[in-house]
Amino acid sequence: xxxxxxxxxxxxxxxxxxxxxxxxxxxxxxxxxxxxxxxxxxxxxxxxxxxxxxxxxxxxxxxxxxxxxxxxxxxxxxxxxxxxxxxxxxxxxxxxxxxxxxxxxxxxxxxxxx
Amino acid sequence: xxxxxxxxxxxxxxxxxxxxxxxxxxxxxxxxxxxxxxxxxxxxxxxxxxxxxxxxxxxxxxxxxxxxxxxxxxxxxxxxxxxxxxxxxxxxxxxxxxxxxxxxxxxxxxxxxx
Numbered sequence: 550x551x552x553x554x555x556x557x558x559x560x561x562x563x564x565x566x567x568x569x570x571x572x573x574x575x576x577x578x579x580x581x582x583x584x585x586x587x588x589x590x591x592x593x594x595x596x597x598x599x600x601x602x603x604x605x606x607x608x609x610x611x612x613x614x615x616x617x618x619x620x621x622x623x624x625x626x627x628x629x630x631x632x633x634x635x636x637x638x639x640x641x642x643x644x645x646x647x648x649x650x651x652x653x654x655x656x657x658x659x660x661x662x663x
Numbered sequence: 664x665x666x667x668x669x670x671x672x673x674x675x676x677x678x679x680x681x682x683x684x685x686x687x688x689x690x691x692x693x694x695x696x697x698x699x700x701x702x703x704x705x706x707x708x709x710x711x712x713x714x715x716x717x718x719x720x721x722x723x724x725x726x727x728x729x730x731x732x733x734x735x736x737x738x739x740x741x742x743x744x745x746x747x748x749x750x751x752x753x754x755x756x757x758x759x760x761x762x763x764x765x766x767x768x769x770x771x772x773x774x775x776x777x
Binding site: 582584591592593594596599638640644646649650651653654655656658 | 695697701704705706707709712754756758760764765766768770771
């Protein structure tokens with residue numbers, strides 16, 4: 550079974566500052582995908598960023614970037630220049646290539662302060 | 664593109680009645696859809712995988728006779744909560760499998776059983 554661990558239940562950041570969310574996962578698979586999803590108060594799940602395990606280059610998407618350490622099974626998310634609209638719950642997720650099921654971490658609630 | 668809708672967005676029903684939730688892929692065909700349950704401030708829990716034209720696959724601990732899933736077409740999956748009880752009150756989210764390994768999420772349905 551795959552497990553995804555997010556050890557930070559809540560984080561608070563000042564607007565325009567940077568915040569880093571941690572995520573570790575456990576798997577014996579060699580081919581998989583990792584995701585960060587955002588769930589704002591509307592509860593709509595929004596894909597923030599995706600990383601293919603076979604790619605060594607860290608994914609970036611505008612103000613969002615990841616630090617993917619495959620050997621350490623670590624997948625952290627950095628939010629730069631935080632904006633009020635970034636306030637949400639963030640979930641790290643893992644998907645295997647053979648069954649397409651997503652395994653989610655417990656989530657980190659991020660609050661951006663004005 | 665890749666829009667998934669859910670209907671209804673909110674439903675209140677009396678204990679002992681059944682309620683049906685629809686999940687539709689609006690602009691693409693989805694051979695596989697997933698149903699999740701989410702309690703407040705918690706993560707998404709996968710309930711079942713719905714495959715078009717075949718029986719759904721339920722996760723361990725999920726009662727298949729209580730949560731009936733039908734995936735009759737490439738754009739529609741339904742979840743019927745039978746003989747609902749207050750403990751079934753929750754937020755139900757569906758997703759549709761995209762390519763290559765993404766899932767596109769619906770906006771969710773808030774079920775309240777009185």
